[in-house]
Amino acid sequence: METLLQALVGILGLQAAWVSSQVLLQSPLSLSIQEGENLTINCNSSQSLYALHWYRQNYDGEFIFLMLFRKGGEEKSHEKLTAKLDAKMQQSSLSITAAQPSHSGTYFCGGEAQ
Numbered sequence: 001m002e003t004l005l006q007a008l009v010g011i012l013g014l015q016a017a018w019v020s021s022q023v024l025l026q027s028p029l030s031l032s033i034q035e036g037e038n039l040t041i042n043c044n045s046s047q048s049l050y051a052l053h054w055y056r057q058n059y060d061g062e063f064i065f066l067m068l069f070r071k072g073g074e075e076k077s078h079e080k081l082t083a084k085l086d087a088k089m090q091q092s093s094l095s096i097t098a099a100q101p102s103h104s105g106t107y108f109c110g111g112e113a114q
């Protein structure tokens with residue numbers, strides 16, 4: 001796994017990272033938002049997946065597991081995070097409502113391909 005990290009500015013920094021399992025493309029790679037704003041990050045796969053995970057790495061380095069999808073067409077919520085996976089199991093989005101400083105970190109999606 002490779003990560004691309006960028007410098008952050010702002011009250012709440014959010015970094016999305018590149019997950020190089022060859023198939024996953026995340027966007028945006030880095031963004032900075034204000035506390036209370038909403039945001040969405042995307043993760044696309046070039047092939048159909050049989051599982052997709054979202055994680056956050058906090059600034060202290062700790063990895064937090066957020067969501068796991070094993071079926072397409074689902075939507076799951078966890079605290080103020082909502083993630084979706086499309087029916088073809090190729091596109092996922094993670095949305096944060098009213099972002100808080102505790103949401104800062106690097107977000108990763110990970111996929112398991114068939």
Ligand SMILES: *[C@@H]1O[C@H](CO)[C@@H](O)[C@H](O)[C@H]1NC(C)=O
Nearest residue numbers: 025026027042043044045091
């Ligand atoms: C993911 O797919 C959607 C729909 O095809 C597209 O709008 C979006 O730009 C893609 N994102 C990336 C990072 O490729």
Ligand SMILES: *[C@@H]1O[C@H](CO)[C@@H](O)[C@H](O)[C@H]1NC(C)=O
Nearest residue numbers: 036037038039096097098099
């Ligand atoms: C964020 O999303 C919530 C729920 O969809 C909405 O009520 C709120 O107005 C949005 N906030 C902003 C700043 O767009």
